[in-house]
Amino acid sequence: MATQLPVRIEFSLPEGWTAAPPDEVGAPGAAFVALHPPAHDGFTTNITISGDYRDDAVELETVAEESVARLMKSVGGVRVLTSAAVGAEDSPGFTQTVEIKSTIEGQPHDLVQCQAYLSMHDVDEPAKRAIIDLVLTTTADRFEEFVKDFQYFVRSVKPSEHLPR
Numbered sequence: 001m002a003t004q005l006p007v008r009i010e011f012s013l014p015e016g017w018t019a020a021p022p023d024e025v026g027a028p029g030a031a032f033v034a035l036h037p038p039a040h041d042g043f044t045t046n047i048t049i050s051g052d053y054r055d056d057a058v059e060l061e062t063v064a065e066e067s068v069a070r071l072m073k074s075v076g077g078v079r080v081l082t083s084a085a086v087g088a089e090d091s092p093g094f095t096q097t098v099e100i101k102s103t104i105e106g107q108p109h110d111l112v113q114c115q116a117y118l119s120m121h122d123v124d125e126p127a128k129r130a131i132i133d134l135v136l137t138t139t140a141d142r143f144e145e146f147v148k149d150f151q152y153f154v155r156s157v158k159p160s161e162h163l164p165r
Helices: 060-075 140-156
Strands: 018-020 032-040 043-053 077-088 091-104 107-121 129-139
Touching (some): 043 140, 060 107, 077 107, 107 140
Antiparallel strands (some): 032 043, 077 091, 091 107
16 A cells, blocks of 8 residues: 655656556555656666655664665665765755666566655654655666656655645
């Protein structure tokens, strides 16, 4: 079942991306999914959004490491290619690029994920801190084609006081 984000956000999708119901596209833990059809070698490039409240003491790098550990449990072949703290002191973030060796419907795939973790305080309850996970997943050979779209998307994400939860 698709999840709900702990804080309200707004964002813009780049041209060519289409929203899809998370449950219908096999991403039940996501609050939002966007696809960039058509599929390439049996895989459709996607962006997912998820998030949860986290204690202020939890570092964004720790959240990123937890993500890699979950991937290792579910698919096995995972390697962190890059990682870096980003953003400003009042709006910190952390990004990492991860190579994934996966099998989808019996076919091996070399995938790349670009993961961005944003720290946001709840507009209604500023004492609560949420981590928003933004993830681009694509085939390795198409990563350069879509990373600029993902960067545009990440830059557009901001807290919203106007959208319903």
